[in-house]
Amino acid sequence: MSNVNRKANSKADGKANGNHANNRAQENHTQQIVNKAWNFAHVLRDDGLSYMAYTEQITFLLFLKMADELSKLPGKKPLVPKGYDWDSLLKREGDELEVHYRHILEELGRKPGMLGEVFKKAKAEIQNPAILCRLIVERLCLAG
Numbered sequence: 001m002s003n004v005n006r007k008a009n010s011k012a013d014g015k016a017n018g019n020h021a022n023n024r025a026q027e028n029h030t031q032q033i034v035n036k037a038w039n040f041a042h043v044l045r046d047d048g049l050s051y052m053a054y055t056e057q058i059t060f061l062l063f064l065k066m067a068d069e070l071s072k073l074p075g076k077k078p079l080v081p082k083g084y085d086w087d088s089l090l091k092r093e094g095d096e097l098e099v100h101y102r103h104i105l106e107e108l109g110r111k112p113g114m115l116g117e118v119f120k121k122a123k124a125e126i127q128n129p130a131i132l133c134r135l136i137v138e139r140l141c142l143a144g
Helices: 003-039 041-046 051-071 086-090 094-108 114-118 129-140
Strands: none
Touching: 003 041, 003 051, 003 114, 041 051, 041 129, 051 086, 051 114, 051 129, 086 129, 094 114, 094 129
16 A cells, blocks of 8 residues: 555544544533433422423423534534524523423424424423523533
């Protein structure tokens, strides 16, 4: 094998390893978010939500959070329309947050395609705005 071929293979291997490392970092970040959300399940259960209800609510919120994470990758378009996205939740608190969360679920359920299917007949089961805020800000938002 010539030196030129070795250098080309070495660069390709380095690039593949770099992509693999980036994928691993993204998977770790995603796993951290999921773990933080599920660690909050007992708070939702204590607030009166059934297992099915808090599983559903965490799933909706994780979908919005992960769609936001994906939209920040180079070349990726947002899956969720602006105004119904993760950032729109972060800009609100208290009763306004709870009302907006309900509105997001209703509106996304009316969208065509996969988005509408995911949120079809979705209902906001988290009635306590303080708990919803804690779940969004403290559990699903990671620093850095």
